[in-house]
Amino acid sequence: MVMKKNAMRKNLTQSILKSLGRYLAIVMIIALGASMFVGLLMTKSDMVATGQKYMDEQNMFDLRLISPYGWDKAHGDIIAEMDGVADAEGVLYLDAIASLGDVQENAVYRFYGIPEKLNQIALRGGRMPEAPDECLADGYMMTDEVIGMQVHISDANEESTLDAIKSNSFTVVGYVASPLYMDMNRGSTSVGSGSLSSFFYVPAEALDVDYYSEIHVTIPGDFRVYTDTYNDAMEAAAEKLEPMVEPLVAERFQTIRDEAMEEYNKGLQEYEDGLKTFEEEKEKALQELDSAYRQLVSGQAAIKENEVKLAAAEEELEAGKEAIAENEKTLAEGRKTLEDTKAALYGPLYAAISSLEPARDRALQNLQALEAEIAPIDEQLAAVNASIAEQEAEYNQLSASKSALDSQISDLNGQIGRTQAALNAAKLFPLLNASLIERLSGQLAGLQSQRDAAVTQRDSINPRLNELEAQLAEPWAQRAQLQQQRSEIEPRLALAKSAYDLAQSPIDDANAAITRLDEEFAPTEAELAAGEQQLADAKLQLEEAEKQIADGWAQIHQGKAQISKGWKEYEEGKVTAEEEFAKAEKELAEAKMQLDDALDTINGMDPASIYVLDRNSNVGYGSLNSASDIVFGVSKVFPAFFLLVAALVCITTMTRMIDEERTQIGTLKALGYSSGAIISKYLIYAGSGAVVGCGIGVMVGSMAFPTILWEAHKIMLYVDPVITLQFNWALCLVVVAAYTAVMLFVTWYCCRRALNEEPAELIRPKAPEAGKKILLEYLPFWHKISFLNKVTIRNIFRYRQRLAMMLVGIGGCTALLLTGFGLRDSITNVVDFQFENVTVYDMTVYFSEGQTREQQERFAKLTDDCVKNMLFYNQISVELEHHNEVKEIYLMVSDSKIQEFIDFRSGEEPLSMPGTNEVLLTVGVAENLGIQVGDQVTMRNADMEQLELTVSGIYDNHVNNYAVVIPATIETQWNRSSEEQMAMVQVAEGQDVYAASTVITDLSGVQNVSISQDLANMVGSMMDALDLVVWVIVVCAGMLAVTVLYNLTNININERIREIATIKVLGFNASETAAYVFKENLSLTVFGAGVGLGLGYLLLIFVMSQIKIDMVWFKATIMWPSYLWAVVLTILSACIVNFVFYFKLDKINMAEALKSVE
Secondary structure, three states: HHHHHHHHHHHHHHHHOOOHHHHHHHHHHHOOOOOOHHHHHHHHHHHHHHHHHHHHHHOOOOEEEEOOOEEEEHHHHHHOOOOOEEEEEEOOOOEEEEEEEEEEEEEEEEEEOOOOOOOOEEEEOOOOOOOOOOOEEEEOOEEEEHHOOEEEEEEOOOOOHHHOOOOEEEEEEEEEEEEOOOOOOOEOOOOOOOOOEEEEEEOOOHHHOOOEEEEEEEEOOOOOOOOOOHHHHHHHHHHHHHHOOOOOOOOHHHHHHHHHHHHHHHHHHHHHHHHHHHHHHHHHHHHHHHHHHHHHHHHHHHHHHHHHHHHHHHHHHHHHHHHHHHHHHHHHHHHHHHHHHHHHHHHHHHHHHHHHHHHHHHHHHHHHHHHHHHHHHHHHHHHHHHHHHOHHHHHHHHHHHHHHHHHHHHHHHHHHHHHHHHHHHOOOOOOOHHHHHHHHHHHHHHHHHHHHHHHHHHHHHHHHHHHHHHHOOOHHHHHHHHHHHHHHHHHHHHHHHHHHHHHHHHHHHHHHHHHHHHHHHHHHHHHHHHHHHHHHHHHHHHHHHHHHHHHHHHHHHHHHHHHHHHHHHHHHHHHHHHHHHHHHHHHHHHHHHHHHHHHHHHHHHOOOOOOEEHHHHOOHHHHHHHHHHHHHHHHHHHHHHHHHHHHHHHHHHHHHHHOOHHHEEEEEEHHHHHHHHHHHHHHHHHHHHHHHHHHHHHHHHHHHHHHHHHHHHHOOOOOOOOOOOOOOOHHHHHHHHHHHHHHHHHHHHHHHHHHOHHHHHHOOOOOOOOOOOOOHHHHHHHHHHHHHHHHHHHHHHOOHHHHHHHHHHHHHHHHHHHHHHHHHHHHHHHHHHHHHHHHHOHHHHHEEOOOEEEHHHHHHHOOOOOOOEEEEEEEEEEEEOOOOOEEEEEEEEEOHHHHHOOEEEOOOOOOOOOOOOOEEHHHHHHHHHOOOOOOOOEEEEEOOOOOEEEEEEEEEEOOEEEEEHHHHHHHHOOOOOOOOOEEEEOOOOOOOOOHHOOOOOOOOOEEEEEEHHHHOOOOOOOOHHHHHHHHHHHHHHHHHHHHHHHHHHHHHHHHHHHHHHHHHHHOOOOOOOOOOHHHHHHHHHHHHHHHHHHHHHHHHEEEEEEOOOOOOOOOOOOOHHHHHHHHHHEEEEEHHHHHHHHHHOOOOOHHHHOOOOO
């Protein structure tokens, strides 16, 4: 008996060594399957364990107590002492708009007070705060570069927020991980854009808040998270805790209600005061309007009266103008008559003067020449007279008298001469100058009488003069001489003077006549001048009157304009007053409505309003579970697939091995070995391979897979940097048992038929199957195929089992490769499809407040040069609830114009906008919560306001979870309009998106600008991280392909070793032999790859249905290069295997192979 056992062991060892390649192939295939099976299953448990360890270390809450009224500071300690509560702590936080250095301006951050007991933060870098103005940053979003940066609280915050944060800036001194944020989602807020950008932890004393926003509670007990036991325990604890904290809520409610009533009463008093002030101001304004109205009416009446007066004045003015025109005509006629008369009378006189003036001028020239000649003599006489001045006084007196007389006489002679000349001249026109002749004659007689008297007087002076002359003989002689000289000249001078006088006299007479005529015409001239002056004065008066009338009309027009302006101002003032009245009345009405609403709210406050939420309400907690579920979902597909391939390979291997060892089996049976003893050899052969393969796979899979997949999930999860590896012995034993059992069963199945035969039959070689035609031989083109190709085709279709094994094995490998590449396509195409086909806008603009129509028009005008199209809308962060499951999503409120920016489609079918109280959901959140079209869902914002909606459509969207409603829905259910605080922007053609973003960011009221390309890059980075998972699958599939092909090719060659030896004997060289054998392999590889493409697509659809990421939805997509790569890699694996076996073919011993086994 011992010898038999030893013999069997030696035989087993020889079989293993003889078929080492096949044995190692089995080990390799099982190792791959076990590695993936254990690795993926353990990854879920290790991820959960890592999360559990992290949550326990940070003492994460089990339940959250939320009340719309908050919690008093003392409630935390009270709840901590309640039965069934391990510990409790109030959560202190504020949401505020702030900026962090130059990284992000005007974003919304949540500022937490650093906790003391629950939800402990883990310091990842830097140090803890040591001063009230120091803070810790979000370690997931920020790293070492933020340390030292300043966090500036924006003035755009509400006054209550600014008062509650004691410092207007904080210095970042470190960054932390928080169990409240275990993924990339940062939650929602009622501040700013509605979405939190990140969080900071500050010392509790930095926040001046007298209430807790929430109270977090831990429940005693050692629970494993994400289990029904834990969920049931938390549900029971919540049911127990809720009635216990209701008195605290009631107490808080009463405090809030009392404060609210106090505020209401204060507001009511302000309303009544405002109403009274409004009525007084309204009465005053109405009086002012009435006074202005009366003044305008009075002004209009005065203007009409003045218009009548001015019209009468204009009539009088026209009459005056007509009279002046008549007088002007009369005066013109009189002036003409006078001028004609004067022309007739003055003409001859002016003609005579003109004819006499030449003679007078000559006489004047002669006179002037003589006067020039006598002048020196007079000078000498003056000198002589000066020398004899004393003696000549008397003489001079007498001489003067005599000279005076002589002069008189001379003058008289001259006058006589001139008069005579004038008389003679007048006598030339006796008729005209009759009176002149008479007058001149009288003058001449008088002059002659005067001359005679002067001569007599002169003669009486001569004796005395002679006496005096004797005394002054010499001076006088001299003087006499001079006088003689002078006297010689004087006659001529006198004659010249007379001639001049004579010439001048007619001119003087003519001038005198003219003067007389002037005197005669003077009254007429005066009369005409007076008339003309009167006419001129009248004209001036008329002009003045006309000017006054024009001024009057101008004043009237100005008055009318002022009245018109006054009416306009009155009407405008009246309209403005009415608008102000209406506005004030509206504000008062709104204030009254708000007061009434406040009173209704106060009266309708529910003192029992309390929400007890477990960890499932925390998005990060759910994300960790979702991430582990994704791995678990994949683990349900690939390991089973590997197990199936391993079983098929084992069937092929063991079937071939048993066929090869028929003689040994027959001999052993003939020697008395039992069937159990014989089958045990093969069971040990397969079982040992399974155990070894499982051992290798378990060791590698339990360490490598969790570590690799955890690294891949770090971009989405922020828990512990190193995964907690837990060796699950039970799982490992189950995997070993499962693979071993499958292998043993397959081996037993393969051995059962052979062991039923008699030893004599087994010792003889198995008879070859009867040859028969294949289907292709009946086709007409068969005879055109070459001999070797016919042999290849016959060999492919003759061995149906081998054909099936090759197609299944190779097809399975191709399917795994295609699934791996399809995963990559489905993941990487998310970004391109989302930002090129679904969301077709370039940026999102966040405003600091809701934008009015005027502000929207101003924004559009300021950005007209760089913006092609824009949509103002509102986006609210809400919790979507369906069948007790909660998901945080973004609710977009917009009209139908949003369809220009987002393509709402379900597959190829376009979707219409939702109606009132209806909603469009993204497919990701719908699949996650199991929502169908027509379902009822509930949404809740940060203020606990609810929307009850009907799902009207589910549209394809890959990034983020959204819901879309129209503004009427908000107005209907929340009784208010939706504030449009955001805008989608499409940049104009040729404009740089980032340049346009800079322009828009600088505009007043713009809080932040998010560029779609930046979001695409971020999501792309996330998808790149999942490439690691994809390549793990591709590498495993490639290794499986090589292993399967190696094993099947090895079996194929061993089965046909006599055939191969035969063709070598017939003269086939190494290359021809290889081509003969490997042509079949390559053909089967191509056929198997074709089968694998269809199988791979179906497998991808199933795998994608198991992958669910919170913010990203994947659609099974395979690009044509992936099909190509899957086929190429499968064929490449076949070529590698063929290359390895090329040398084995060359080493076949033809003589040994052709020996008869009989």
